Amino acid sequence: MSDSSDDKATTDADGGAKGDSEAEQRVCMACHGSGKVISNLGGLSSKVTCPWCRGGGERLTGMDAQEFQREQATAKRR
Secondary structure: OOOHHHHOOOEOOOOOEOOOOHHHHHEOOOOOOOOEEEEOHHHOOEEEEOOOOOOOOEOOOOOOHHHHHHHHHHHHHO
């Protein structure tokens, strides 16, 4: 009989499952590696650059997606 703790899914600090290959752990979970997410901002669905991986498709450590969006908005106003 296996230990019940072996059956539970565990995750690392970045949210990837422990034991996944290194390549699988780097894939952005928000966009599934596509670099795009669907935004419903303003009531219309549109594909936008993923703020968590900045369109690269790989998870960026220490990334604050909300801060990235604020920086983009500020840059557009200038």
